[in-house]
Amino acid sequence: MSADAVDAGSERAARWQTVAVAGHTGDLATARAALTADDASLRELALGALDRMGALSDEDVAKAITDPAAGVRRRALRLAALRPSCDLLAALADHDPSVVEVAAWAAGERESVNEGVFAKLCALATGAPDALVREAAVAALGALGDQRGLAAILHGCGDSPAVRRRAVLALAPFSGPQVDAALDAARADRDWQVRQAAEDVAAD
Numbered sequence: 001m002s003a004d005a006v007d008a009g010s011e012r013a014a015r016w017q018t019v020a021v022a023g024h025t026g027d028l029a030t031a032r033a034a035l036t037a038d039d040a041s042l043r044e045l046a047l048g049a050l051d052r053m054g055a056l057s058d059e060d061v062a063k064a065i066t067d068p069a070a071g072v073r074r075r076a077l078r079l080a081a082l083r084p085s086c087d088l089l090a091a092l093a094d095h096d097p098s099v100v101e102v103a104a105w106a107a108g109e110r111e112s113v114n115e116g117v118f119a120k121l122c123a124l125a126t127g128a129p130d131a132l133v134r135e136a137a138v139a140a141l142g143a144l145g146d147q148r149g150l151a152a153i154l155h156g157c158g159d160s161p162a163v164r165r166r167a168v169l170a171l172a173p174f175s176g177p178q179v180d181a182a183l184d185a186a187r188a189d190r191d192w193q194v195r196q197a198a199e200d201v202a203a204d
Contacts (some may be wrong), residue, residue, distance in 0.1 A: 016045055023049030035060065040069035047075050058085045070096045077102040081109035088113070091119045097130035104133065108140030118146065125152040134159060134165045142170020150174050157182045161191040168197040172204060 015034075019042055020032055022030040031053065034046035061083055064076030077099065082084035091103035106123055107113050121144075123139065125137035132187035138156040140147035153174070156167030168186045171179050186198035 001094045012039065012041075015039070016041055018047055019045040023052035026053055028053060028055055028132045031055070035064075039074055040067070043067060043069065043169075044072045045074045047072070047079060051079055058083050062086050065091055070094075070099050073099045074102045077106045081106040084110060089116045089120060092117065092124065097128075097133050098127070100124065100130070100133045101136045104136035104140045107134075108143035110144075113144065118144070118148070122152040124151055125149075131160050131163055135163045138163060138170050142166075142173065145173035147174070150178070154178060154182055155188060161194060164189065164191065164194045165197045168194055168201060172201050 019031060019034040022026070022034075028050075030048035033044050034042040035050070037043055037046070043064070047056065047060070050060065056079065060079050061076050062085075064072055065080060065086065067073050069077065073094065075121070075139050077088070077091055080088065083095070088103050088107050092100055092101050092107070094103065104121060104124060107117055113121070121137045121140050124133055125141055126134075128134045128137065132154065138153055140160075141153050143147050153167050153170045156170070158164070159167065164186070168183070171182060183198050183202055186194050187202075189198070
């Protein structure tokens with residue numbers, strides 16, 4: 001590696017540190033300037049710094065959810081979880097599965113979501129190509145506890161092992177013959193973690 005490359009890397013790391021520290025020292029100007037930096041890592045750090053200072057607005061978060069960099073979008077969605085004015089629907093249709101996964105998690109952290117978001121979660125839980133997205137969507141539906149999401153959760157009980165485990169845990173807020181049948185089946189699942197999840201839900 002050339003000396004110029006080393007110097008450039010050191011300079012970049014120093015800028016990252018400056019923005020990260022700004023959140024602890026209350027340096028609002030530095031943090032806000034970094035929000036529009038060319039470096040995606042700086043924009044991501046700026047979100048955290050502004051949030052730490054209590055200076056991050058819903059508008060800042062909403063804009064960051066559409067950032068060109070997936071890492072920034074993921075960070076913004078984590079911050080959007082408890083900001084109901086920040087719409088999650090577009091993020092649930094993001095081209096990057098890792099962003100969709102975080103958007104689904106954020107939806108599950110809310111007390112309620114709008115009809116569009118709820119319908120998208122159900123669709124993702126049953127049809128997303130990425131297993132991590134299906135798992136996150138199933139978990140979100142369980143956290144929301146809306147009866148309309150039960151069919152999608154039950155569908156997840158027949159998915160891959162990781163999704164099955166999450167789906168069984170997501171049955172906790174629900175009751176009825178379908179739930180009992182799913183838990184009975186899960187107790188005999190070939191995956192021991194699925195069996196354990198069923199026992200944990202039944203014990204609650």
